[in-house]
Amino acid sequence: MVRREAVVRQEWWDVLRPPADLAHQCGQLISEQQPEGALEQQKLRQLVQAIADQPELWQPLVVQDPTRRRYRLLYEDDRIDVWVLSWMPGQATGFHDHDHSEVALMCVQGTILERQMLLPSGASKVEMTPGTVRTGGAGYIHAVNHLHGEPAVSIHAYSPPLIHVGQYVIDEAGILERKIEHGRRELMDNTIQI
Ligand SMILES: [Fe+2]
Numbered sequence: 001m002v003r004r005e006a007v008v009r010q011e012w013w014d015v016l017r018p019p020a021d022l023a024h025q026c027g028q029l030i031s032e033q034q035p036e037g038a039l040e041q042q043k044l045r046q047l048v049q050a051i052a053d054q055p056e057l058w059q060p061l062v063v064q065d066p067t068r069r070r071y072r073l074l075y076e077d078d079r080i081d082v083w084v085l086s087w088m089p090g091q092a093t094g095f096h097d098h099d100h101s102e103v104a105l106m107c108v109q110g111t112i113l114e115r116q117m118l119l120p121s122g123a124s125k126v127e128m129t130p131g132t133v134r135t136g137g138a139g140y141i142h143a144v145n146h147l148h149g150e151p152a153v154s155i156h157a158y159s160p161p162l163i164h165v166g167q168y169v170i171d172e173a174g175i176l177e178r179k180i181e182h183g184r185r186e187l188m189d190n191t192i193q194i
Contacts, residue, residue, distance in 0.1 A: 026075035039159040041135035044104035081161040092189035093143030101158040110149015
């Protein structure tokens with residue numbers, strides 16, 4: 001396959017093309033968890049823990065970039081995708097959901113902060129250090145940001161694969177809106193400030 005630099009940026013190519021051996025090993029872990037069908041959040045939890053236990057699977061995908069939050073695909077098929085995210089100071093997602101996908105995320109390096117909205121104002125806060133796992137079903141809403149480590153690193157698994165995310169913004173009239181974004185678009189922290 002020829003690289004088309006003008007169409008697909010090098011950066012994006014790297015994002016979506018995991019080393020074949022790593023993807024193969026991750027696929028084996030997934031099959032061990034569940035040979036077919038979408039994985040529910042408890043299976044996703046077990047999977048990210050199994051991946052975390054094998055640093056040789058995720059460490060090669062860690063990127064230190066102070067200018068933007070980086071993510072690398074570790075594995076994908078028609079029922080799941082698995083990502084390695086690298087967080088530097090100031091980097092954050094803003095509030096979002098994962099549409100139909102269930103999710104598990106696990107911190108494996110440094111510290112990240114997960115928040116969930118507490119209406120009418122405020123947010124819960126969970127500091128995630130290496131070993132902390134959070135899971136959610138379809139419709140789970142959260143925001144994640146960097147706290148410590150350069151980079152902090154987390155492993156995220158989504159099933160079914162993350163096709164869309166909903167980002168939460170407030171318009172000029174103060175009305176909450178859910179904006180539907182491509183699941184692989186970089187989320188920016190320009191949504192609700194709580
Ligand atoms: Fe998320």
